[in-house]
Amino acid sequence: MGLAKVKYKGFIAPLIIGLLIWFTAPVRPAGVSVAAWHMMAIFIATIAACITQPLPIAAVTLIGFTVMVLTKLVPMDDALTAFSNSSSWLIAMAFMLARGIIKTGLGHRIALYLIKAFGKKTLGLAYAVGGIDLITAPATPSNTARAGGIVYPLVESLAKTFGSEPNDDSRKKIGAFLTFSEFNSNIITSAMFMTALAPNLVIVALAKTMKIHITWLGWFTASVVPCLLLFILVPFVIYKMYPPEIKETPNAREWADKSLREMGPMKVSEKIMAGVFILTIVLWMMSNTLGIEASFVAFLAISLLLIFGVLTTKDLLSETGAWNVLIWLSILVFMAGELSEMGLIKWLSKSIASGLHGMNWVAVLAILMIIYFYAHYLFASATAHVTALYAPFVGVAVSAGAPVMLAAMMLAFCSSIMASTTHYANGPASILASSGYVKQGEWWRMSFVLGLLYLVVFLTVAPLWMKVIGMW
Structure with a gap:
């Protein structure tokens, strides 16, 4: 060898x-x-x-x-x-939970039911595709696995059912629209849930080193209104900006019906997976009230799946994504924590803040978000971007007078929406942009427009909503 x-x-x-x-x-x-x-x-x-x-x-x-x-x-x-970091273990276990959703076929079945329910028109299909991402996001920390392993195969099958092929003019019939809609739905769901994106857990761990504690329910409560607003707006904006040639899709329901018949009745493994999935989400939401760690909930879910035979030890050992994340996330967060302990982050924050001296904290936070967002043109990894810039930027915002939780959450949301920059911005971008349905020039042009929409919503609606619910 x-x-x-x-x-x-x-x-x-x-x-x-x-x-x-x-x-x-x-x-x-x-x-x-x-x-x-x-x-x-x-x-x-x-x-x-x-x-x-x-x-x-x-x-x-x-x-x-x-x-x-x-x-x-x-x-x-x-x-x-470093390897005792609970956030690292939480995301590793969540990867394995996602494996159960894919392995049992539960994710595929949910997707088909949504397409059957909303598939009469092309715009409805876009919302159905987004719905698949939304339902599976809380327990799928790999947004790449979510987009590439669960949603895109269905988008591709649907597109080809209507004669929409990649890399030729037929792509505009329906395939291009659905592909780009799924990418943006993936961005929104990644911002909505703490466990929907690997870098989100990096953020939680980095925030913890700064004595800022972000819970699963706290994240969701802060994100739900701006994200649902975008979830409704974005497919419609794409529909107007990048209209599909096919507007009516009655065949989609027939296709979903046929696929569901081929799958047969819900298997025992799917029922168990669904029960464990629901239990996990409920416990994550109630973890603060019950006084249990979110990482323990993830371990409990995996233990139940092992006991009932939904997952095997071999499944866990072969889930390379989970072990990969456990290694790099643990190490990067430990290094960042050491920098904080040694006083470097505090010094860096004060140094940047001195350059913004005299500015209102609202302006400082807005400027930091815009810089943080557009800096992603220089990164092909959200993890690298978050690890390098998140803590210093939060520190600067807080030094300028911004409320701690507001600064932490605003930059956390920005860490998801910054994917709407390039075709190499994250894993889903690489998969979907290389499908051949959306040309690179189209991708960059439309992403720039949608990026402005994301920034406007998160710079206005998010802080207002967080004020209403008393987070600052």
């Missing part, structure tokens, strides 16, 4: 960046310790490697972890506590 492929050129930029920062410690700013400066060098080099990807993200973060211990910045025993 040969050697695994390593893109060694991808190490060059991270190494140069890391070494430059490391060896400029003698001229570091006053108030920053040598240890903090060296930790920043390793952290930024690791983030850079997450972008250049000489190896998968789990591998480069593991290398960064090793360098951190090797340079004696953190003792090994202390470093290993």
Whole structure:
């Protein structure tokens, strides 16, 4: 067996960046310790490697972890506590929960029922497609798996049923519209639920290092109004901006009916999966009231699925996405926590805040959101973006006088909607943009317009709603 492929050129930029920062410690700013400066060098080099990807993200973060211990910045025993991070385990277990939804066929069945109910018109189909994403989002932290594994196969089948093929003019019949609608529905559902997007759990963990505690129900309560508003508006805006040639789709119901007949009656495994799924959502919503950790709820759900035979040990061990996230999320959050403990985040926040001195906190928060949003043109990874910028930006907003929870949640929402920038902005963008239904120029042009809509709603409706419910 040969050697695994390593893109060694991808190490060059991270190494140069890391070494430059490391060896400029003698001229570091006053108030920053040598240890903090060296930790920043390793952290930024690791983030850079997450972008250049000489190896998968789990591998480069593991290398960064090793360098951190090797340079004696953190003792090994202390470093290993990184893997006790509850947010990392929560998302790993949620990945496995999502595997059960896909494995049993429950996600596919839900999708077919929605198409049957709303599939008379093309616009109705767009809402049905979004509904699939909405229902599965709370327990599917991989938005890529949600879009690529559950929703897009149905979109593609529907499109081809109406003679809409990718990479030719027939794409505009219905395929292009549904594909782009699903992408934006995925963005909205990712912002709505704490457990609908991997970087959301990074945010929760980073916020915790800043003594900001975001719960599952708290996140949902803050997001529900702006997200539902966008969920209603966006498909209609796309319908007007990028109209499908086919407006009526009576065949969609027939197709869904036929597919449901082929699936047969609901299997026992689907019923158990549905019961565990509902129980999990209810317990996540009540976790604060009941005094239980959201991560424990996820472990309970997986234990039940193992006991009833819905999932096997082999399923868990082969869920590489879960173990991948557990490694990189644990390490990145630990590094960010060390930077905070060493005082670097506080120094950075104060430094940026001094440049905005005298400005009203409302203006500062709005400027930070806009910068944070459009900075995503420079990132192909939401994880790298969030890990690098979230904590400093929240710190700046709070230093300017912004209410802590408002600043934390506004930038958290921005971490989802910033995907509406490029065709490489996140996993779903890469999958759906490469399908051949939407041309790259169309993608960028329409995404720019919708990006403005997202910003307007989250800069106006979200803070007003959070004020009404007493979050600030």
